[in-house]
Amino acid sequence: MRKSKRTHRKLPTASIDSVPVQANPEFEKPKRNIRKISSQPLDPVQEIPQIESEMRQQHLEKATVTSGPNISEQEVISSNEKIRKEATLTISNVPDIETTPRLATESAKAMLRAQGSMFTAVFQNFTQSRDNSFLMLGMEQGCVSLLRKCSSLKPTKQIHAHICITGLHTNPLVFGKLLLHCAISISDALHYALRLFHHFPNPDTFMYNTLIRALSLSQTPLSSIHPFIHLLRHPTLFPDSFSFAFALKAAANSRHLRPGIQLHSQAILHTLDTHIFVGTTLISMYAESGDYDSARRVFDEISEPNVVTWNAAVTAAFRCGDVAGAWGVFRRMPVRNLTSWNVILAGYAKAGELGLARRVFNEMVLKDDVSWSTMIVGFAHYGSFDEAFGFFRELLRRGIRLNEVSLTGVLSACAQAGAFEFGRILHSFMEKAGFLYIGSVNNALIDTYSRCGNVAMASSVFQNMPVARSIVSWTSMIAGLAMHGRGEEAIQLFHEMEESGVRPDGITFISLLYACSHSGLVEEGCAFFSKMKNLYGIEPAIEHYGCMVDLYGRAARLQKAYEFICEMPISPNAIIWRTLLGACSIHGNIELAELVKARLAVVDPNNSSDHVLLSNVYAIAGKWKDVASIRRTMTEQSMRKTPGWSMIEIDKVNYSFVAGEKPNEVTEEAHEKLMEIMLRLRTEAGYAPQVRSVLHDIEEEEKENSVSKHSEKLAAAFGIAKLPKGRVLRIVKNLRVCGDCHTVMKLISEVYQVEIIVRDRNRFHFFKDGFCSCRDYW
């Protein structure tokens, strides 16, 4: 991007009136000077095209970790005196945090309760006397903090009623908070936000801007175009740079290019397109919508870009996948600030260029908490959870300020590593430091506890959230129950969510369908699939189809699954076919497996796991020649089977076991214990090894030897040897647990009277008294 003097500019031809948003009766014909509440509530949620959601990939590629986070609770707390003071500042509801942390949280809760009763008292007073100005002092703040507790419309309306009675409804700040709350924190309250606006007497441009901003931050950002058009047509008011900045942000959030172009044309007509704030937002908007050329053109037209504009240009390059170009723009920057460096870090980290990110990070003279968070989140996102722990350790050592992003990042690392104990330490710290007043932190905790096998703790976090539960909180909890095979409870929770007024989105349905498929609830799954389309108007994405194939496949309805794929309106990808191949492998259907493998050979020819799955099918049927043939192909094409590994956390240290690794002190101890366990299982529980999980055509004894070395068995043996009696064994495995290991775990849980929780690639297995929570269905 070269800076050039502006000579001419091209005016986009489309006009703002043709934005692709369904006509809104309230804004279509503005009745000037007459404001009334529409009898038909708006439902902008249905007007906006649904954005395709992508299922988050599991990042468990990392094969070896020798030790976990290894940080004690005391270390975390003692090295963060300063941090806790800052947390007090951020979370205004938590006073005196550094002296009596637990009490402080309690008093914050009490304060919220007190505000609740004060609200009732004030409400009653006012209905009687209409004059109690003394009690009104501080009510503005009180209403705002009460709003934070409301996740549905009903209590919000009560607060609104209170606001009206106290005369606060003409206060633009309180009004704005209420609008923002309705638009952002409550899924189904956009219509209410609009009605609120219509009640506001003689709104000025500032008020319009508040509404545009609120809608731009809602689940349906493009709905903010309506008040923008209204403002354009207003006889006396005009959109200003704020209006354009908010509306363009909405276009950027929606990732729809057309409304963005139309807003751009309007900005040109109002001579605001080169306004430094509007121009910078235009660059982001074009980059978010994938129009790199336009983003560059806008940048070239800004005659005096400041450092923020330059930073936006670097980000634009990264967003459009031009990693080298981003570095080029960065190098040409006349002035750089810390954010410029953080932009580069984030760009590299998101692009998966973690080596480059680390190099830049090491070169940075000045780093802040954002720089550290970026590294933690970046490494955690790509599955390098041990590296993420490393950055976190270093962050603590240097006394850098902790923020909710670094904490959620390290929680994500815990979730992947199954580091339950450390997750608990973080939880206790965050409670004391007041971080639980941030929604995302609660959501990350729910996810971490679920993935660490403790769905009860996840549920406790979910039930006790001191802030409103968002769609993410509900979905995380549903997903947590689903992972543990508690399908009925997941469905129950989904109904509670619907009743609470939170509107499910595409990802909620992925979790729900997953819950059905892992609990064998075929009919329920089918019903939810149609409910999603017909009631909520959510167009199924490839992930939803994948869930349906899994649902039929697991329930042994293989032919139905195959027909379902053939009738899909979008072309099936490798994951869809692989799901069906997995089902064929579970149910031993050779004919269909061969057919599916042929499809996979076209879509994704070099995937080793598909070959392994097919050879599994042959092995189950005893077709060793076919197994050998597949293995030969894999060798010829130098494909390698993903090595299986398992991890167990003992005293906050994570020990990993990899099949066929070189013996060391730990593995030798595990092997020794395992031999002892197996002997006891044979004599006391009549165990006989199941060898069909072994892929090779080898002698029986050798096969038996091979399954006995599976990493999850070693991890369990090590856990039995090291953990005190009565403690739960929590094991994380990167592949699906094999039939023999599953049997062994059940027997160990019975003979040794121990609870074992295994998280495999697909789900959780909770072994107790000789039974597994998956009911042998996985």
Add this chain to the structure above:
DNA sequence: GTAGGGTTAG
């Protein structure tokens, strides 16, 4: 009284 660039959970 409101903004633009960097890190956030399902």
